[in-house]
Amino acid sequence: MRLVGSEGLRMAVQVLLRNPGRSVLTVLGLAIGVGAFIAMVSFGEGARRSVITQFESLGTNVLKVKSRVGGRDAGGRPPRPLTDADVRALEREATTLADVVPLARRNMDVTYGGDQHRTALHGSTPRFNVLRDWRLQAGGMFDETDVAERAKVCVLGMTPVRELFGSRDPLGETVTVGSMPCRVIGLLAEKGRAISGADLDDALVLPTTTMSVYLGIPDGYMYLEIRPKSPELMTAARFEIGEILRRSHGLAEGELDDFDLLSPDEVTRAADQTSRILTGLLAGIAAVSLLVGGIGIMNILLVSVAERTHEIGIRAAIGASPRQILSQFLAEALALAVVGSGAGAALGALAAVLVAKPMGWQQSLSPAVVAGSALFGIAVGVVFGYVPAQRAARLDPIQALRRE
């Protein structure tokens, strides 16, 4: 005998329709649970994909060496800065590398007229990958010739522009960086704030060489962007960079690296992992609400069993077996769970689509998630329906018949 037959299900639906208001309230919790689960997983997935896309836009064929200067000291001797000597060593000794591009960062005062503003200097070259993502609002970026000639030119972010120029046009004007005069040749488009709260517009970009010669970079370069000759050489390049930098930093065997070597997939993976954890957390919270929905079904069915004790007694007396009574209540739980989960899946899918759009997240409603959540909701309903069903099946028919 099947535990829940089609006819049992039909009868269960009839019973539930006798009290439609209550049935709707019963499934509401489960519907919300399933809906929340689908929405949360979809949001998380959408956010994750957006983050990954962002990181991938930085270039997948680039290795990044990050200086530890100014960072947390792990004990032992302080980390050495990344210097031109390192860059030269890499360019001279490495056989796998096509290109080494340094980025220097330093906070300095910039003045114009009588106004002064402290901003973050970015010494770079047009080859620096990140720069390609920085859109210009006006003017242009310096070129390789400027880098080679150590031209005293710079591109300003919106914050120093506001602070120093107000409503005046900065293009072509000369600002003083430290003590070096520098002509403004471009303006960066406004970017707003980073997740950390840092002002992304508080920046001044100038050629690395200019910065190094006229202003100095006491802490060394912040990053080296390194491109291997081909993507297949990524692993070999990694190894070679590590070797050369260790040697150039004079690190003894057994001493830990005093720089970080990141490959793009590592960065992406880290971001991926972070957003996965976040998605898991959201899904976990939603799963709790799903469980609460299941408990709702259990409660209502327990009430229903208590109310229908007499009826259960009658059914038992005329020959319904405990198993048949169990299956009857399981069928009711199943019917409730199917309706609740179905409604929840529709709600969740709708919410995922409607919310992702204004948030600018990628659309990521996966049919597997919708189906999986709905099935999970049904399972939750049936599992929680089992307790009341078993209580009904275990009723003593003589006692049950006495209860009116």
Add this chain to the structure above:
Amino acid sequence: MPPVVDIRALHKVYEEGPMRVEVLRGIDLEIAAHEVVALCGPSGSGKSTLLNILGCLDRPTSGVYSLGGRDVSTLDREEQAWVRLHYIGFVFQSFHLIPDATALENVALPMYYAGVARGEREERARAILGRVGLADRAEHRPNQLSGGQRQRVAIARACACKPRLLLADEPTGALDSRTGVQVLELLGELHREDGLTIVLVTHDMGVAAFAERQVHLQDGVVVDERRADASSG
């Protein structure tokens, strides 16, 4: 033909904490096929307990109960349910119909549990309702029926799976005397036409007189047995 019911040295003891109540204290009872027996006795005599055991709703503490030649005194709950479904029909004092179901659905219910297909079940339920004179009330719910009609639906339901033994617990207790007589006449008719074996539990001597044999219980033992022809003679 072997007896439908064969009970030997039946005891039923209820224990609740230190309390120990012996409700049945050694009952011997045989009921032949096609017999109509009345179990009589004052309340507390143990007749309801005996009826519950006869109906496989309860189990004896000791002793043997054979139903149709099969020992049913030690069955588990699933097996008891199977025996109730296929061997026994119940008629209760307060009808015990399912209030949300129509007369037809009530009568068809045991056949549902027996696995009879829907179409056949409804056809048979309609036929039985016809026999108890309620063909035109098939779609009525219990609260749309009179007491006598409800008891006739209950009798139809009890007969739905062609039981070997019909157990009627005060079947006229909730009815006025005229309706009560009609219900008894219906039971008599089923007995004569189908050869149904009937056990009636009653404290009404008028109802007991309807049976061929009266078994009197007191304090958990059979104190008296008489045949209707002997008492009326």
